[in-house]
Amino acid sequence: MSGEWTVRPASINDARAIAQVHVASWRSAYRGILPDSLLNGLSMEGREAMWRGLLDAPEPSSSITLVGCDASNKVAGFISGGKERTGQLGCDGEIYAIYLLDEAQRKGLGAQLVGQLARDLAVRGFSSMAVWVLALNPARRFYERLGAELIGQQEIELGGQTFIEVAYGWKSLKVFL
Numbered sequence: 001m002s003g004e005w006t007v008r009p010a011s012i013n014d015a016r017a018i019a020q021v022h023v024a025s026w027r028s029a030y031r032g033i034l035p036d037s038l039l040n041g042l043s044m045e046g047r048e049a050m051w052r053g054l055l056d057a058p059e060p061s062s063s064i065t066l067v068g069c070d071a072s073n074k075v076a077g078f079i080s081g082g083k084e085r086t087g088q089l090g091c092d093g094e095i096y097a098i099y100l101l102d103e104a105q106r107k108g109l110g111a112q113l114v115g116q117l118a119r120d121l122a123v124r125g126f127s128s129m130a131v132w133v134l135a136l137n138p139a140r141r142f143y144e145r146l147g148a149e150l151i152g153q154q155e156i157e158l159g160g161q162t163f164i165e166v167a168y169g170w171k172s173l174k175v176f177l
């Protein structure tokens, strides 16, 4: 089914669509996992402003954002990544976020986005890649399916509660080339 999606670098004109996917996907994926107050309080305007800032960086930003569009050119998902942030996972690259609309899930777009981000990171000289996922999120199976191994764990606070996040890693990006 991978033929139905187009993956391309995001531009500032995508900020609103990315924010819409971000908020909708959070509310759907994390309902019952994260506090309702946090999910209900997510602001489209806040997310859009954040993405505008990220995509409008005057310097060529070190982070990469890609969007996945359906046949009608509508943004159905996005991925962002760049340099690994903790320095403690033994990986130099990282997936910061990957979110798809409900109707676009389980149709190959996620795997396509991860593959393209990995290749873009490799072109920039990165050799490996990590990703953090809530331990309770069934989507962690997605990373396992793509060949990632469990490499770390940490506690994070979200909406006033403590959650466990696990890190997955690909020690080499060559599997995506």
Ligand SMILES: CC(C)(COP(=O)(O)OP(=O)(O)OC[C@H]1O[C@@H](n2cnc3c(N)ncnc32)[C@H](O)[C@@H]1OP(=O)(O)O)[C@@H](O)C(=O)NCCC(=O)NCCS
Residues within 6 Å of the ligand: 025, 029, 098, 099, 100, 101, 104, 105, 106, 107, 108, 109, 110, 111, 112, 132, 133, 134, 137, 138, 139, 140, 141, 142, 143, 145, 146
């Ligand atoms: C997780 C996500 C990015 C995966 O993208 P996707 O396009 O749905 O996944 P793909 O179709 O490429 O899936 C490839 C394989 O990964 C596995 N997989 C994907 N999502 C899964 C899930 N939620 N639970 C279990 N396995 C999953 C399956 O084995 C799948 O193959 P199959 O559909 O033939 O069984 C997407 O489902 C999503 O946005 N989920 C909600 C938000 C989220 O949790 N994001 C991750 C935050 S860390």
